[in-house]
Amino acid sequence: MRSQKFADKTRFYFALIGLLMFTGMVFAQTPPDTFKLTDAQLIDRIKGGWLAKSAANSLGQPYEGAGPDQNRTLATSFGGGNFEVIRCNDDDTYCPIPFINTMNDQKNGANGIFTATMQDYADAFKKTTYPIWCANTAAMACLKNGILPPYSGGWPLNGVVKNGYGCTCPASEGIGFSFYSQWIGFVTPGLPAACVKLDSICAHVIVYANGYYATIFLDVACSIAPLYTDIHTIVKEARKAVPLQCDIGKNVDTLIWYHDHNPTKTYWDAMNWAFGLNGQTPHAVVNDGGNGSRAQTAVATIALLWGNGDMMVTTLDAARMGQDADCNCGDAGAILGSMLGYSNLPPQWISAYVSKTSNDTGCTYSGTGVSGWTFVKVVDSCVDIAKKAILQSGGSYANGVYSIPVQNVPLPQWFEEYGKVPQPLVYTGVKAIKGAAARRPGSFGLKTAPSGKEGMVFQMLRPDLRPFALQIRDITGRKLWETSGDNSSAVVWRGACASGLYLATLIQGDNSITQKFF
Numbered sequence: 001m002r003s004q005k006f007a008d009k010t011r012f013y014f015a016l017i018g019l020l021m022f023t024g025m026v027f028a029q030t031p032p033d034t035f036k037l038t039d040a041q042l043i044d045r046i047k048g049g050w051l052a053k054s055a056a057n058s059l060g061q062p063y064e065g066a067g068p069d070q071n072r073t074l075a076t077s078f079g080g081g082n083f084e085v086i087r088c089n090d091d092d093t094y095c096p097i098p099f100i101n102t103m104n105d106q107k108n109g110a111n112g113i114f115t116a117t118m119q120d121y122a123d124a125f126k127k128t129t130y131p132i133w134c135a136n137t138a139a140m141a142c143l144k145n146g147i148l149p150p151y152s153g154g155w156p157l158n159g160v161v162k163n164g165y166g167c168t169c170p171a172s173e174g175i176g177f178s179f180y181s182q183w184i185g186f187v188t189p190g191l192p193a194a195c196v197k198l199d200s201i202c203a204h205v206i207v208y209a210n211g212y213y214a215t216i217f218l219d220v221a222c223s224i225a226p227l228y229t230d231i232h233t234i235v236k237e238a239r240k241a242v243p244l245q246c247d248i249g250k251n252v253d254t255l256i257w258y259h260d261h262n263p264t265k266t267y268w269d270a271m272n273w274a275f276g277l278n279g280q281t282p283h284a285v286v287n288d289g290g291n292g293s294r295a296q297t298a299v300a301t302i303a304l305l306w307g308n309g310d311m312m313v314t315t316l317d318a319a320r321m322g323q324d325a326d327c328n329c330g331d332a333g334a335i336l337g338s339m340l341g342y343s344n345l346p347p348q349w350i351s352a353y354v355s356k357t358s359n360d361t362g363c364t365y366s367g368t369g370v371s372g373w374t375f376v377k378v379v380d381s382c383v384d385i386a387k388k389a390i391l392q393s394g395g396s397y398a399n400g401v402y403s404i405p406v407q408n409v410p411l412p413q414w415f416e417e418y419g420k421v422p423q424p425l426v427y428t429g430v431k432a433i434k435g436a437a438a439r440r441p442g443s444f445g446l447k448t449a450p451s452g453k454e455g456m457v458f459q460m461l462r463p464d465l466r467p468f469a470l471q472i473r474d475i476t477g478r479k480l481w482e483t484s485g486d487n488s489s490a491v492v493w494r495g496a497c498a499s500g501l502y503l504a505t506l507i508q509g510d511n512s513i514t515q516k517f518f
Contacts, residue, residue: 035190035227035404042189042386042402044341045226047379049186052337053330054375055085055349056315057092060329066322068277070268074316078352085352086375088363091132092330095180097368097378098124099202103187104381112392113187113385114197118149122205130367135176139206153177154208156421172208173288173418175296178215179327182334183378185222187385189338191393193407195223196241207293209416213248214293216241218300218331220409225338227406231309232259234339235301240409243425244503244514246416247286251298254285259305267306267317274298295323300331311336311346469507 037045059074078085087093102116102124109115126143135153142152142162151157154172161172181203188195196216203215221238228234236256242249251274258270271277274285275298288294299321307314314336318329337345356363357376365373391397394405414422469484505514 033406035406037189037226037402037404039400039402041341043379043383044343045189045338046186046382046386048340048342048345049182049222049225049334049338050375050379050382051085051342051349051353052311052340052345053182053334054087054093055345055352056311056318056333056337057090057326057330058084058087059315060319060325060327061087061090063319063322063325064327066325068271068322069320072316072320074312074319078348084356084363085349086356086363088365088375090326091130091136092180092327093375094130094365094368095132095136096183097365097373098128098370100183100378100381100385101368101370101373103198104385107385107388113194113389114201116201118201118205121202122149122152124369125205127369128367129369135171135174135207135211138171139176150204150208153204153206154211154418155204156419161419172206172212173210173293174207175214175293175324175327176211177203177206178211178218178293178296179324179331181215181219182222182331182338183382185219185225185334186338187382188223188389189226189386190224190404190406191389192220192223192238192241192409194389194393195219196410209418210247210288210293212416213242213246214297216412217248217252217297218335221335222338224409225335226341228339229309231304231307231336231339234335235304237409241412243412243415245505247288247294248297250503251285251294252301255298255301255305267302268320270302270306271299271321274302296328296331299323299328300335303328303332304335307332307336309336309339311340311349471505471507473503473505 055078058078063069063072099121102120103113106115106120107113122143126140132140138154139152143149147157147162149155151162154161181199184198184202185195188198196219199212199215199219203212207215217238220241221234224237225234228237235252239249239252239256242252244250244253255270255274258265258273262269265273275287275295285298286294287298299318302321303314303318307317311333314332315329318332319325321328342350363375365378387397387402390402390404393407396403411425413425415425416422469482471479472481473479503514
């Protein structure tokens with residue numbers, strides 16, 4: 001067990017780090033729009049997110065760990081045992097209870113929904129006795145051996161990662177928090193900056209790096225979902241919250257590109273292309289197996305993009321892709337449920353829920369370290385936290401209507417990489433100027449090269465970044481070209497500029513920034 005002196009020193013150190021990280025976020029300067037939700041609508045969106053997560057998770061559970069199967073069918077009705085519209089005996093739904101209870105208990109403190117600390121959540125998690133796996137097992141072992149958060153989640157301690165107890169993958173890179181974290185998006189409707197701040201506190205108890213970025217992507221999608229009626233917009237907006245350098249960002253960007261440029265392709269085509277199946281190699285996304293955060297977000301993204309807002313199609317597609325099917329179905333369901341609301345869920349889901357809760361409160365969660373938590377109480381508590389979050393974020397309430405000052409999706413200011421401490425991100429490094437042969441707009445600001453010839457000119461916008469190295473990669477990560485210099489204002493790539501998505505990485509010392517261009 002670590003000494004109290006070590007514990008106090010660590011608490012102080014990470015309180016300072018947390019302050020720097022949370023106050024260092026940069027948001028767009030445009031004034032936020034205002035989004036209105038009545039009391040009933042707020043309940044409808046949160047209840048919809050929770051029920052969709054639970055029901056979709058239940059439908060996907062029989063295929064957990066299974067391989068892809070295009071002919072797989074889902075049951076059309078819910079039965080008993082594990083196959084319930086509300087499952088209180090599944091880690092996707094019981095794991096968040098101690099976190100929700102902690103936030104709910106302390107939401108009226110000095111810092112509102114941010115009052116509870118990382119250590120508070122860790123202490124609540126330590127009291128649980130429910131079954132856990134991989135990243136949660138590793139984090140629990142760390143905590144019980146005196147390793148405090150965020151080290152328990154994989155943050156390097158003196159250059160050494162302290163998790164990985166019995167796990168085949170780097171535990172912090174797994175789906176240890178992201179498969180049950182969507183409630184954080186539910187309680188921050190239209191408030192993605194608040195969502196990211198809560199994720200930074202809660203998720204780092206369990207995960208780090210890609211495990212953390214999977215959490216951010218999925219939760220921000222839930223947070224902004226009530227603002228939109230188009231699932232494709234939600235996916236694209238949520239993507240902004242994670243760095244392009246991380247594997248989660250690369251995977252989501254790659255799938256968005258494939259979806260937008262292949263309108264006749266199906267979700268099955270996308271899955272085969274993404275994971276290199278049926279002889280298609282190399283795979284287009286970074287894969288880490290069925291219980292990894294990279295595979296999790298890739299499958300959920302495919303299901304959402306090709307499901308086109310249809311809950312049953314989205315759930316069926318996620319289940320057919322297999323892997324960690326119950327989690328993947330639940331993740332996609334949570335986002336879509338938050339967009340659609342309870343009243344727009346499949347009728348059979350609603351009738352099963354009404355039948356289940358007509359005589360009780362929808363089953364009781366056990367092993368959570370706190371008593372009396374039912375599905376109904378979870379929804380009610382999340383609604384109470386959301387009301388607090390809205391008012392705390394500058395919103396107002398009058399005549400039964402909440403006015404929410406919608407926040408822009410925050411750009412990440414730090415880059416977490418497994419085994420390394422976070423590094424600050426620089427957003428002004430390189431600008432691409434494409435030749436006259438192509439005219440599609442890209443994220444770099446498209447212009448015609450003076451020569452009018454095919455090629456790509458990279459203009460260095462930071463004269464202080466010397467010396468530098470510049471790498472060009474395709475969407476699979478294959479390096480196509482690399483150059484370096486120390487005094488050039490621009491470099492020219494005369495390689496093949498075929499239609500498609502490319503990645504340009506500018507490297508200067510220990511810092512790097514990656515941007516995409518078409």
